[in-house]
Amino acid sequence: MHEPLSRIADTPQGPLGRALVWGASLSLAFIALWQALYSAGVIASGFESWRPVLYAFLLWTVAIGVAQVLMRGERGKHALFVLPAVAFTVAMVIFPTFFGLYLAFTNWNLSSAAGPQFNGLDNLRSLFADAYFWNALLNMVYYVLFVLVQYTIAFGLALLLNADIKARKFFRVAFLLPFMLSPVAVSWMIGKSLMEYRFGPAATLARHLGWDNPAFFTTPWIARLSIVAMDAWVWIPFIMILLLAGLQAMPKEITEAAKVDGASPWQSFWQITFPLMLPVSVTAIVLKVIFQLKLADIVINVTSGGPGGATDTVSSFIFREYRDRSNVGYGTMLAEFYLVIIIIFVTLLLKFASRFMQRTT
Numbered sequence: 001m002h003e004p005l006s007r008i009a010d011t012p013q014g015p016l017g018r019a020l021v022w023g024a025s026l027s028l029a030f031i032a033l034w035q036a037l038y039s040a041g042v043i044a045s046g047f048e049s050w051r052p053v054l055y056a057f058l059l060w061t062v063a064i065g066v067a068q069v070l071m072r073g074e075r076g077k078h079a080l081f082v083l084p085a086v087a088f089t090v091a092m093v094i095f096p097t098f099f100g101l102y103l104a105f106t107n108w109n110l111s112s113a114a115g116p117q118f119n120g121l122d123n124l125r126s127l128f129a130d131a132y133f134w135n136a137l138l139n140m141v142y143y144v145l146f147v148l149v150q151y152t153i154a155f156g157l158a159l160l161l162n163a164d165i166k167a168r169k170f171f172r173v174a175f176l177l178p179f180m181l182s183p184v185a186v187s188w189m190i191g192k193s194l195m196e197y198r199f200g201p202a203a204t205l206a207r208h209l210g211w212d213n214p215a216f217f218t219t220p221w222i223a224r225l226s227i228v229a230m231d232a233w234v235w236i237p238f239i240m241i242l243l244l245a246g247l248q249a250m251p252k253e254i255t256e257a258a259k260v261d262g263a264s265p266w267q268s269f270w271q272i273t274f275p276l277m278l279p280v281s282v283t284a285i286v287l288k289v290i291f292q293l294k295l296a297d298i299v300i301n302v303t304s305g306g307p308g309g310a311t312d313t314v315s316s317f318i319f320r321e322y323r324d325r326s327n328v329g330y331g332t333m334l335a336e337f338y339l340v341i342i343i344i345f346v347t348l349l350l351k352f353a354s355r356f357m358q359r360t361t
Helices: 005-007 013-039 051-072 076-079 082-104 122-128 133-161 168-180 183-194 199-208 220-249 253-260 265-276 278-292 297-302 312-325 328-360
Strands: none
Touching: 013 051, 051 076, 076 082, 076 328, 082 328, 122 312, 122 328, 133 168, 133 220, 133 278, 133 312, 133 328, 183 220, 183 297, 183 328, 220 278, 220 297, 265 278, 278 328, 297 312, 312 328
């Protein structure tokens, strides 16, 4: 039998392992902070590159593995199999996040040879005074709200493909084709070709229907709807396939019993199908909202945020800050600030979805 954790923690090697963890962690934090302050010009001495921080991180990883064995014995050896994944997460997720936080408080323009220079809260002040950023953030509210429209259309398609219709397998594959394409390809195929205002088929059809100047990307609200339409064409199949899987997993006996009891199709859907599909629906909506918050590629390729920022998203705005202005410091501050907003919003969304599920099920 395995020893209780309380007894393992009291072994003679336990204090040594804990001391090793604290020592390695504090050493890594000290070296990283020292190098960050030196790179920002706050202190006069430091390393020429960030290579010593990498060495300190590797030693920290080894120290954590040794400390696990010292503190937990056999269980610590089992934990060593998880250590590579932990080290990868720290190196590829946590460290870049903190490094980005450091860059957010610097003035670093790639066109300048001076490199990153610490500028305190200047980037944050510029952010709060940046009307284009807040306009892009407001656009994200519109784009996220349109997820409900995509969900409604996807639910209707899922119900249709779940019914006993002819060529059902063919339509299932056909409706999935847009999701197999890259959004960049969709933006060029539809936004730059199909909706081209001079010779595009959509513009030609609009002229025949009486629209004198069918420019889909010159009027703000039409341009925004056009972006939403292209995004929906790509992502509705994703929501549809999730809902279709949920419909196929539902027990058919329930809907058949409702028919026997005389329930109409609308009553059967609203009182049986829709409540039973709530877990799948909430999952699909939350996933699509997360994807929607990252919307950028279609906007970048079709409108570059125009006209006048009407179609801009936060991600496309940050991209242009990097590409066009080479402003790494301010662009990173925008990205870090947006990350905080996303974390808060998604956390509240998940809590609301959980409470909604508890009330309705």
